[in-house]
Amino acid sequence: MSTKQTIHIPDDAEDAAITQGALSDPDNPPLTDAQLEQLRPAPRRGRPALPPEARKVTLNMRADRDVVEAFKATGDGWQTRINEILRAYAHTHRMLPR
Helix, strand or coil: CCCCCCCCCCCHHHHHHHHHHHHCCCCCCCCCHHHHHHCCCCCCCCCCCCCHHHCCCCCCCCCCHHHHHHHHCCCCCHHHHHHHHHHHHHHHCCCCCC
């Protein structure tokens, strides 16, 4: 038995029966043209996107296993802590503007 879903396109009679059933549903009347005109896209959820220059970049690097495990052992936010340490190093070595 195949679990692959197939698309069933209703014929004209099935489509008319589906439409009639939808139109006769008292709990869900069809929208009027005026109501359709008032519809607007839903607002985006979540945080607003940062400008490109403020976005973090994905980094793929190699590090000693014991160092990574030590940071992971500190719990959630370990990657943020590594970023803070790298930033502090870059500041103290004048690699970043003040």
